[in-house]
Amino acid sequence: VLTAADAAAPCPAESASVPRLLPAPVPGFSRQDRVTALVSELTASAGAGTPAAPRTVIVSGRGGVGKTAFALQTAHALIPAHPDGQLFAELSDAEGRPVEPAEILRRFLRALGADPASVPEDLLERAELYRSLLADRRVLVVLDGVVDEEQVSRLLPAPAGCTALLTSRDPLPGVLGTHGVCLDPMPNDEAAAMLGSMIGAGRVHDEPVSAAELVRLCGGLPLALRIAGARLRARPHWSLGQLVERLADESRCLDELEHARESVRDRIGVSYAALAPELQRLFGRLALLRLDDFPAWLAAPLADTDLTTGTEMLDVLVQAQLVDTRRTAQGSRYHLHKLFRLFARERLTEAETAERRADILQRVVSTLISLARTAHHRPAAGRVHAMPEGVGRERLPARYVERLLAQPGTWLGQGRSILLSAAEQALVVGASEEFWDLTKEGFRLFEAVRPVASPVPVGLHMTA
Structure with missing residues (x-):
């Protein structure tokens, strides 16, 4: 039975082509320790005596962190292990728009020696011919700027002995059987x-x-x-x-x-432009308080939504490599890189009027006042305070607040930067009443939980 792959199989002359498509390494970029470790791991697995299988590495990280440079440095080190050729393609343009897999396959097939006139029009047939040309060859395939899993499903080499290096802002969890390398800013x-x-x-x-x-x-x-x-x-x-x-x-x-x-x-803007409008607004508003580090609950008043939705929105920003996150004993903390925070502030100023920014800040301040009052009226230093009427207009779920404020002193220590920043911004926008309410509640809480001999923190003293 003659299959499409058989009919399109290359003749021996076509199979002799050895593509060398790798660009030169990026000058000045060096993460040699990580490159050496990855190359050693890949070459060791290839010679471990187990049945050979295609190896796929996904290099992920934020825009500008050096994914392409790292992949090229690694690829050049892997050339001796792939004597039958190296393929390279950029899978997104300068604006982050995806390149069609059919076009990438057309270029790869020509580089592998296929007659341009015999390249099929159908995507599936091109993928079959691609796998046939890679059969029994050790070829390195570098796919730079992958947008999503679907884009690469036909481009990953199936034959044993081949290696694929992918770069993407998304860690591509849907691509199975891969080795992940997440790049952080350089030490x-x-x-x-x-x-x-x-x-x-x-x-x-x-x-x-x-x-x-x-x-x-x-x-x-x-x-x-x-x-x-x-x-x-x-x-x-x-x-x-x-x-x-x-x-x-x-x-x-x-x-x-x-x-x-x-x-x-522009590089940050590629990730930002791919966001839904409500996520763009939240990202800009994260710069409102000029904080590099903040808790999950802050997204709720910033986005004017509930805690669950706000946290889910933050997680989308994390997946888009615009926000970082880390686990602590008190829950997830989120972080904005300095340059990303400056970009977010520009978007905030462009998208939100001064009046709108003041309204957003008022929601944040109201939530902080509510938390500070609730923390102050928990058992502290052997005292139990009666809860006053109206502890704040913005409320978080009671069970979440109970867990958040389990140790009022710990919460104050972690939240002091938010209290001070919110008070400062309240003054900037002329919200003097909110400024004094927030200052008063923060000072009262500190007085309730601090050791007797502990001095008032400088920032809190100046604010008070």
Whole structure:
């Protein structure tokens, strides 16, 4: 029986083609320890004596964290283990729009030696021919900027001995049998070394304080560091301190992180543009209190919704690599990268009027007042206070509040930054009544739970 794959099978002359499609590694980027560990793991599994199987690695992380650079560095190290060729394709354009799998397959088939005139029009037939051409070959396939699982379902190599490296902002949990690598911002020492490799170790050595501050202002984001390095290379007469002064101005920081066709703002914007409108609004509002770290409950008053919906919205932002999360004994905490917070603040200013921002802030302040009053009237220091009438207009579920405030002093310690920031912003928008209510409740709670000899925290004292 002649199948479509048999009919489309390449002739020997076609099979001899060895594609070499990998771009050059990104200059200055180095995460050599992680690359070496991954390469060792992949090559060890290939020679472990077990039946060979295609290996798939998904490199995920936020925009600008260096996924493509890491994948290319790894791919070049894997070339000796894949002598039959290396394929590479970008699966999304500059705006994050997906490229059709049929087009990627057409290019791959031609690179593998198929006669362009014999490439099938049907997607399934192209996928069958692709698998046939990869049979009994050790080929490396790099798929950069994967949008979702469906896009790569026909592009992953099935034959044993092949390896696929995928990069995506989404960890692609639906792609089974994979090895995941999630990239975080670079540690300070690696970031400083990357900066030195771009502008010269001498400039970094001559200005160690400014170099360290530059790394901090870039948040360890390789894209930001690469842009900063390019700007300094183009301006050898600049000191590192001059660029630090520009980046320290939050109103223009993202403007400074642009060079040629590279832009931190544009890279973050790709993930932001893919969000539903209500998620875009929440992301912008996360910058309202100027906090880098915050609890899950904050999403409810910001989005004007219930706790469950607000938490689910936060989790979507986490999956979109716009917000980070970590587990603590008191529940999940969320975090905004410095540069992402600046982007969110720009979107907040564009999308929400001053009056609207004041209304949102009022909901947050009301929730904080409610929590502070509830915490104050829990048993503390051997005292039990009677609950007053009307502890706040914004309420969270009683069971959640009970768990959140189980240790009022612990909650105050974790929530002090939110209390101070909300009070500060209440003054900025002219909500003096809310400012004094929040200050009073925060101070009363501190007085109730602090040790006798403990001083009033400086920020709380100044606010009070």
